[in-house]
Amino acid sequence: MVRLLASSLALAITLALAPLDTPVAPAASAPSPSASHRPAAPALKVRTVVRGLQNPWDVQQGAGGRLLVSERDRARISVVRNGKRRTLARLGRLVWVSGETGLLSLAVDAGSRTLWACHGARTSNGPEVRVTRWRVDRRWRTLSHRKVLLSGFPATSGRHGGCRLLLEREGDALLVGTGDAAVGTNPRDLDSLGGKVLRVHRRTGGPMPDNPFAGSTTARRFVWTYGHRNVQGLAQRADGSVWSVEHGSDRDDEVNLLVPGGDYGWNPVPGYDESVPMTDHSLPGVQQEAAWSSGAPTIATSGAAWVRGEQWGSLDGTLAVAALKGSEVMFLRFDDQGGLLSVTRPKVLQRFGRLRSVTSTRNGDLLVTTDNGAGDRVLRISPR
Template identity: 35%
Template sequence: MTTDRRTFLSGMAGLGALALVGCSPDESGSVPGASPTSKAPAPHGGPVNLRVAGTVAEGLNVPWGIAFLPDGRALVAQRDAGSIVIVDPDAEKGKRTREFGTVRGSVGRPGGEGGVLGLALDPDDESQLFVFVSTAEDERIVRFEVRDDGLGESDVVLQGIPTGQAHHGGRMAFGPDGHLYVGTGEATRRERAQDRESLGGKILRITKDGKPGKGNPFDNEVWSWGHRNVEGLAFDADDRLWACEFGESRVDELNLIKKGGNYGWPRFEGESDDPPQGESSVPAGGTPTSFVTPKVTWPVAECSPSGMAIAQSTAFVAALRGNRLWSVPLDGENVGEPTAFFVGEYGRLRTVIVAPDDSLWLTTSNTDGRGRRRDGDDRILRVVME
């Protein structure tokens, strides 16, 4: 599968990865003027059928973030191992994966949640890779130079994101405005989600140098708040940002992200559009706020959403505890009935991403200390949409 630069960028555009400089997202989260006026409206999401067409790679250690290079190969984060491998889907079986580099300072362990997490390749410069990593002090974003022989020099772009035993967040995606969007967790300290000065329990919007994005609602890095643990981010064809996050014990969520939106945690788990009442609705240093309700909720036993992708007007959500892949039809800001695929067939599912050939790459997560290891785990599965 040889993919030229134009084909690669076209595939990534559906994820909102192309940078369109000079545009600022409005309060719906979409980018006015980012799409040409001749662009046809996105088709409404309808039923899709999914089929596993084969295994791209196997024998991986908790594959987490994935970033595609222009030639069709992919960089894949190994969470607990603290490393990044490069995967060539066109190579001979058994030779598709090789070590690409180690991320120093990474703290990951079986049964935990931290380590080397999200990856995002600069859409304007494929030699620059952004890595979300858990350290002993904090969660941080580190930018690495991508060389032919592996990872090169690095610099810290953003540090000080709270860390803890769990709820690290870690997913990243470049938006159509050229900014980097970052999902974070509240690191098991609930109050951080409602503190707009904390970077925990948020979706951040930053420049490539780690500065707050111009037009951010609170004059800092925060784009939305009131989140528990965001591990899935994706842009739809109309530049709207969607996110999935873990609930505590009742329901998990799929949210349409609004600029400055408060998604309710810990006051709400699930539906959260009730009017504010009492002091608990007043954030630190702020004023009473209303809350944004999820578009979809699932019982936690059927989901635990770690990754998501959007293709063919459909959101795909990978479920850890649910051991399945959810598809959710999208129709503008509305959603259809979710459908579950591969229930129990491959174990815990961690990451889903649209590949340059328009298939989905779907990772298992059975070596993370919380699943039952199967032959070949952990694997990247190639899923085709029919």
């Protein structure tokens, strides 16, 4: 485990970006804009928003400057405001915690004071992963009106229980990225909710009417894409496209541009054979190639958010991706068709250990959670 730097609560680190912007040759059909026509990359300021957390899985904005933070193993949701943390809910009786599964991703609609959480749960038939919705009171101090929105995601030991939520900007859809529970048949079984990106109505819990298999009477009516291993991040670009971030096996972490009904090619059978390709083009049908892949070894890519705002200079419009094993944030630039143009790896973001989630705030700053197990914190990253 990488040791965190000792610092005060108001720590601010200001360093210029290291010269680690690696260009990638774009496809001939999508030429890269000249680097000389883009503004320079900014220096970055990193501040600690709150500390004393344990394995925080997600951070989202509430109302009035509040942040909501989930902690996986503590099964605790906290409200952070002006550097102070207080507990909104302790969900230990509701949440099943095992291995990589516990209290995971959050989604927040601040205007309606609605909160969604993805988490492990116990049932009479064994553990599962599910999405639950609550209302928050006007002072953001209590949760009520609990409703299980969607349930039945497979779970085994807790391995590959990753679950990421994303509210689509337009309409009523909630996107849910799921892990395959380390069961080889789940990713391509359209009636299993594991190894998928799902699309559900955020209020009713029903399938969205334009889902690829919406007319089905089985679980596949919720499926948006399939053939995934362990989805860790979801992010929607300004053009409306949705992108996922996925853990690879011993190679090939992936960033994927999602195509409705798309097959992303993970099929580790018989058993759970992790020697197969992350995107196996020998399977029937057409498999979607990754927009970015780590190759070998993996860096355990996790949460992601699109960077927005002229203040970010040449990083404006990139996808910020956190890495656990890699202990960094990468900024990936893609063209309009999803072709990779460049990768930027600022050194200033390589000194906080394992990084789990990235959230874009309303003013364009980034919030990042560390995931070192003890003394974890939420960082706020802004350009100088």
